[in-house]
Amino acid sequence: MALQLEVSLATEKKEKPDFNKLGFGQIFTDHMFVMDYSEGKGWHDPRIVPYAPLTLDPAAMVFHYGQSVFEGLKAYRTRENNILLFRPDKNMHRMNVSNERIDMPQIDEAFVLEALRELIKIDQDWIPSAPGTSLYIRPFMIATEPYLGVRPSHSYKLVIILSPVGAYYAGGMKPVKIHVESKYVRAVRGGTGNAKTAGNYAASLKAQSEAKVLGYEQVLWLDGVEGKYIEEVGAMNVFFKVKGEIWTPALNGSILDGVTRNSVLQLLRDWGLPVHEKRISMEELQQAHANGELEEAFGTGTAAVISPIGELNWNQHQMFINGQEVGELTMKLYDTLTGIQYGEVEDKFGWTVKVL
Amino acid sequence: MALQLEVSLATEKKEKPDFNKLGFGQIFTDHMFVMDYSEGKGWHDPRIVPYAPLTLDPAAMVFHYGQSVFEGLKAYRTRENNILLFRPDKNMHRMNVSNERIDMPQIDEAFVLEALRELIKIDQDWIPSAPGTSLYIRPFMIATEPYLGVRPSHSYKLVIILSPVGAYYAGGMKPVKIHVESKYVRAVRGGTGNAKTAGNYAASLKAQSEAKVLGYEQVLWLDGVEGKYIEEVGAMNVFFKVKGEIWTPALNGSILDGVTRNSVLQLLRDWGLPVHEKRISMEELQQAHANGELEEAFGTGTAAVISPIGELNWNQHQMFINGQEVGELTMKLYDTLTGIQYGEVEDKFGWTVKVL
Structure with a gap:
């Protein structure tokens, strides 16, 4: 019926x-x-x-x-x-x-x-x-x-x-300070990490509150098995630009399959940038940063679209990224995605649906 | 105020x-x-x-x-x-x-x-x-x-x-068949496993449903990190009697600190039985079973109080316990606990609180 x-x-x-x-x-x-x-x-x-x-x-x-x-x-x-x-x-x-x-x-x-x-x-x-x-x-x-x-x-x-x-960046886009979470876990292989279910968010609040007390706006979640590999940032997916190439954690069952993540990947590939969906350890990222190779970092999600990351704090490592300025690629992705969303940039992938 | x-x-x-x-x-x-x-x-x-x-x-x-x-x-x-x-x-x-x-x-x-x-x-x-x-x-x-x-x-x-x-065992106490869960995870170290929060239960339903289809009444959860160590059974804590000694998973942050679990431990110690709160691998349990040393198994929780386990199914191992009969210790714990709860057995630990 x-x-x-x-x-x-x-x-x-x-x-x-x-x-x-x-x-x-x-x-x-x-x-x-x-x-x-x-x-x-x-x-x-x-x-x-x-x-x-x-x-x-x-x-x-x-x-x-x-x-x-x-x-x-x-x-x-x-x-x-x-x-x-x-x-x-x-x-x-x-x-x-x-x-x-x-x-x-x-x-x-x-x-x-x-x-x-x-x-x-x-x-x-x-x-x-x-x-x-x-x-x-x-x-x-x-x-x-x-x-x-x-x-x-x-x-x-x-x-x-x-x-x-209202506009997410009413006061202008400003890179956020992120605490890399080593104590709490958001999700694990075999759990509900790739489902947008209420319990995942309840489970994330305590880490968020503790990070705030330390002066950070969000947490970066690591995997629940080894506590080594990068998963998500706050309630967003996360991307890194390293020596001109793009890294983002591969969908592994404990990461949300973000619509903005998927769109960013398509744009990057369309622009001819080398993109790697892979397992990324904090060790590896910290090494890239120490070598001066970590050029940009940003989160992706519906609310903010693109959220630049200016600082990552992991154990003893305080990693500043791109002089805590919004990166060029970060800005280009934001402008392109919001441009498509508001009908001001050509929608070559057919992403928008006209209601009226 | x-x-x-x-x-x-x-x-x-x-x-x-x-x-x-x-x-x-x-x-x-x-x-x-x-x-x-x-x-x-x-x-x-x-x-x-x-x-x-x-x-x-x-x-x-x-x-x-x-x-x-x-x-x-x-x-x-x-x-x-x-x-x-x-x-x-x-x-x-x-x-x-x-x-x-x-x-x-x-x-x-x-x-x-x-x-x-x-x-x-x-x-x-x-x-x-x-x-x-x-x-x-x-x-x-x-x-x-x-x-x-x-x-x-x-x-x-x-x-x-x-x-x-109503009475949980209206038709008499009957050992349950348990599927040892290898695909889904209930909780992980750093997660919310030791909190009685709604999301933990939502996360458990799918495994439960799939186990039902296979003919099992409950699942036995393994740890989220290695998938090796025993955590809980369904929404209950779990105990094993091996060669006259009692094993139960130690509280590790991802296991609920059950009131019935705690009471069972006190009773067993009071009765002079050797009790081990420890990390228990399925490997170790299966070995004990193969050696004919696994004498009884049961879950503990408020609803059932004590729930005897008659069968554990783990990968290729179908483990029958105590001929699928209710064990002697299992029954004694049930009788003692319910006896105390209904005021018919001496409450030597001062567990009951009189309302009327």
């Missing part, structure tokens, strides 16, 4: 915030998309409804056993007032990869993407237009069955909420 | 279920305990209120970043109609260990335990009396702030719900 999207519009609309003072993820639009899953019945009742609280039994399994996955993507308003999404099919697909890992049902990727497009059309007035601003889109799926036994839930809810967000 | 517990009783009480047909964790009592935390203000508004759904913003951080911990303990009705708790201070303390690991605020353990006692008194009619039945108690704490950035929440909710549960 084909799913049929129902729409109930809000009778009263919220007051819009000052679009020049948007932060991140604290303001939400007038509507949301909701769809329910019940064992035996499958997904049902897809609907766009006024943004409202969720009412869940205290025994709802998401509170106890953490079956929860999410995605993050953005809609961009172009100078010509079109609305573009950036590779949304990648997010829908990854949601299903995450669902599979923690034993949640698959979604119909095409249907949910279509519902998202409808939702964005309805709340289009919430998409800001100032440079660097966008509409952050958060699809998430949670276990709702009220049951205290450890097994997969028999019911779920898929929700999409929208949040207008 | 001292916390002041407020009580609002339900005007209508639910119909009681058939206490002879109780399952596990699907029926809840008339009331629940709730307390809120706000940054700056701390914990406030502790209250016992009618059992009701929780209303949370769709952006509430628990849905996205998994800050959620829980505990599980039971209240037992004795033959004399007293109500006993079993080592509840251990659960309250462990909740704070879990809170610390995922950067959530500490609770006042004594205050929450006192509130729990009040809640149990109010809902005492829900505590069943048939042999093996009890009132399962589920305290849990979740992040409630509506915010989509990755950092600890600024607000939380602590909730305690109660569920009358």
Whole structure:
């Protein structure tokens, strides 16, 4: 039976915030998309409804056993007032990869993407237009069955909420200081590292807080087996430019398959740069730095797009990168990706999807 | 400022279920305990209120970043109609260990335990009396702030719900078949394995489902670093009796510090048995089995108390234990522990706490 999207519009609309003072993820639009899953019945009742609280039994399994996955993507308003999404099919697909890992049902990727497009059309007035601003889109799926036994839930809810967000680099792009984490582990081979599941983020908070106390903005995660190999930085993938070549950790099961990571790799290869997806040890990176060969470093993710790294702190090694300035390649990637996202640079890979 | 517990009783009480047909964790009592935390203000508004759904913003951080911990303990009705708790201070303390690991605020353990006692008194009619039945108690704490950035929440909710549960071994105690898990990992050194956090359980579901398909009831988890050493079985700690001596994996940071595990260790030492908390490889265990030295195996946890293991399947090795019969020591531990819990065996360690 084909799913049929129902729409109930809000009778009263919220007051819009000052679009020049948007932060991140604290303001939400007038509507949301909701769809329910019940064992035996499958997904049902897809609907766009006024943004409202969720009412869940205290025994709802998401509170106890953490079956929860999410995605993050953005809609961009172009100078010509079109609305573009950036590779949304990648997010829908990854949601299903995450669902599979923690034993949640698959979604119909095409249907949910279509519902998202409808939702964005309805709340289009919430998409800001100032440079660097966008509409952050958060699809998430949670276990709702009220049951205290450890097994997969028999019911779920898929929700999409929208949040207008300000420019990530409102005060200009500034390289971040990173603490290389030796005590805590984010994920391990055989674990959930390549799934965008809530528990991975809960597990990361303590290291983040301790790094902040030491004066660092993020942590660089090492592998959980040997504590030697580079995985991710904060909630982003990470890249290094060494003697003109690009290194990034290979996808090994414990690293998230980032959409921005994938796009950066395609751009770099298109530009003819030598790219190595490989296992990178901190030892090797530190050696490259000591030899003056580590030219640039940056994180990639939906929120920041590209985040330059100015300093890495690993045990006794304080490694400054590119004089703590934004590197040339880092800047070129940022300008190209955001240019494509806002429709100002030719989209030769067909990454953008026009909503309006 | 001292916390002041407020009580609002339900005007209508639910119909009681058939206490002879109780399952596990699907029926809840008339009331629940709730307390809120706000940054700056701390914990406030502790209250016992009618059992009701929780209303949370769709952006509430628990849905996205998994800050959620829980505990599980039971209240037992004795033959004399007293109500006993079993080592509840251990659960309250462990909740704070879990809170610390995922950067959530500490609770006042004594205050929450006192509130729990009040809640149990109010809902005492829900505590069943048939042999093996009890009132399962589920305290849990979740992040409630509506915010989509990755950092600890600024607000939380602590909730305690109660569920009358049937006898775990209603059909008699039966040894379980266990699949030794070589593909998936539950937790790793530096991770969250010793915290009772929701994400650990989400991470465990897929392995459990795949083991079920193969005909096994639970999985035995191996360490995340080498995939060699025994950690836990399902959501329980695990013990082995080898040539009259007891082995259990030492607490290493990735294993949960079980209250039943701790109690079993005390009993065994009190009985003069040689007990080894140590690193146990599957190789070593399989060797002991091959030599005919593996006499008994069992899991320990709040729900089952003691769960005998009749078969372990590891790679090519199908290991039957004690002819798939419940072992003598296994049975003695079960009888002693449940005897203490129901007030029928002398509580020489002072483990039980009388509520009524």
